[in-house]
Amino acid sequence: MGRCSGHRSEGFTVGSAELTTFGQWGKRSDMLVHEQEPFNAEPPTDALAGQAVTAVDTFYSRNHGPIPQLDPAAWRLRVAGLVDRELELSLTDLQDRFEQRSLVATLQCAGNHRSGLLEVRDIPGEDPWGPGATSTAQWTGVALADVLTAAGARAAAAHVAFSAPDISTLADPAQPYGSSIPMSKARSGEVLLVLAMNGQPLPAAHGAPVRVVVPGYIGARSVKWVQGVTVQAEPSDNYFQATAYRLLPVDTDPDTAGPGVGLSLGPVALNSAVLRPADGAAVPSGPVEVSGYAFAGDDRTVARVDISADGGSTWAQADLEEQQSPWAWRLWHSRLTLPIGRAEIVVRAWDSTGALQPALPEHVWNPKGYVNNSWHRIHVTARS
């Protein structure tokens, strides 16, 4: 099955053929599937609402190639490059020789809410993700920093690259998936080599037996099925680091841009979304509960969320819920009183520096459709 279509608007109307179960990857049956192969799917916004931690069957799934089924007993992690001691670690080595750590972290696809950009201009060849390419889990594993220390990573090395076995034919040329992060982030302690998700062994669709989780960075850096960690002087030259996942100037042709053009994406930019009510919903007039998430990347936090029931003419502050960790999204809720008729609900967030999201998708449109962090707008109809 090719790309799904029909939900370029945020109403998430999907073809009935896609409302099947996705037992193969352990996903709930109402996932919005953008592609079956590679498997790319997000939950309906309602399924994310009010859940500080997302159930595994609801967690969005973003893939660039076929999902590999690896034998945990045969799996090895090779740590090499600018290190004093190359390592080859089995799953048992990771479990027995390193401290086990847990943290709650939100992952977010750089293409989250691309659908909003498609209303400005088409973005050929990229999936129309809604605001549900974002989920939160409790991740358990070992700190990458501890593994780097065990290997004696050299001080001069500025980057840590990850490699995986899933070959992507979307890359040019076709190649296994890979990425890298700066050494300062790799050393930070919050970057994990993850063995378990929400207290269960990692499922295949999420990178079993071991994946990287880089809290606060775009999901593309959290490499699944990781097999190689390479300490090096330069960023990865993998297609998905050097060419894809870059913010290109508006007038750039992504098919000819090549490596190194534009801005390499790492930390997530401040964003927010309404999760409930759903876009296009009919609601009773009078007080209605509105809820959603806000997320500030890396070391920033969400400091304030504003909600408008009249398209942005007037605003009230939403109530912020407790954050599960510094790396988790901040859920919020608010009670709005809607007059009978159609209403535009808008959300916008401020981070801990007092910075506000940009207002409109036309301000942030870019040729690959990344980082749509413009104010999220939904339309509902209040009935008597």
Next chain:
Amino acid sequence: MGRCSGHRSEGFTVGSAELTTFGQWGKRSDMLVHEQEPFNAEPPTDALAGQAVTAVDTFYSRNHGPIPQLDPAAWRLRVAGLVDRELELSLTDLQDRFEQRSLVATLQCAGNHRSGLLEVRDIPGEDPWGPGATSTAQWTGVALADVLTAAGARAAAAHVAFSAPDISTLADPAQPYGSSIPMSKARSGEVLLVLAMNGQPLPAAHGAPVRVVVPGYIGARSVKWVQGVTVQAEPSDNYFQATAYRLLPVDTDPDTAGPGVGLSLGPVALNSAVLRPADGAAVPSGPVEVSGYAFAGDDRTVARVDISADGGSTWAQADLEEQQSPWAWRLWHSRLTLPIGRAEIVVRAWDSTGALQPALPEHVWNPKGYVNNSWHRIHVTARS
């Protein structure tokens, strides 16, 4: 002399009475003086243009009380609170007992470019700073982290407060100026106790004999004439930390808000400005050189600057100049071709996360007029 008026627009027309020399504080004669007492002045934008480091006589000056003239020989820094050893350090102690460090860092007032917000709605009692409440210097002194280590700052302490002798009657109640920063920032190494500015002993107007410089944070945290460093569990309860320098909700009355309302400002939010040509200037038609700064707070960097010659309809990327340090602004320049007539030049910047500044001052207006980081717009007239 009271507030100056007459330059709420960005044209910087000031009363002739203020175009005197400011020899008392060592400032150039064309500074735009918002208040004589306390002395608050910014350079004309043209004076900042193209200078990676700002001359001392051009560096903006923001004060909350009378500028004290301290005797360097009698000056002492008292380090107290949650420490193993209280310290009392003389200037000689700082010079002889600690490593001397230098870094180039930009300081920026939280009220920088408040003038743009005044076009949305009045902000009584606050000075109408233009985009020149921003300057960059080379700062030399000792790392606060080294002094905290010498004092044995306790692990449980989360904040470091600074106190100074300049009493501000703007505070309620009147009190000496003070602020605080999180311990993680205080420990970072880039926060300096500064003795010299651009290679010269610190002048009185900039905090002689010793000031704090907190790179990447709003200028209000870089306390001048510092005399006290207190390691503590909570943020400072000083008026300028607890009540002022907070981003208040739009409908809040700042006169009655009291401590703890809104968002405490720390790291600077991404912003940018056109420095040359000046707003309102007449320029020749055809190619014209446009230049300015962009600044991303704390650990973010400026990744891209766009410039428009037609009010934001079309954009080109500006050329970014080398940054003097990770804590310095990023200067940029571009050559625009202007048709004869009036043109609106607009600048906007992206940070290293792919986040863009908000477009309009009405999006960011707040009752105290802080963090106007909306796109900077100037108007020029091109003549044949």
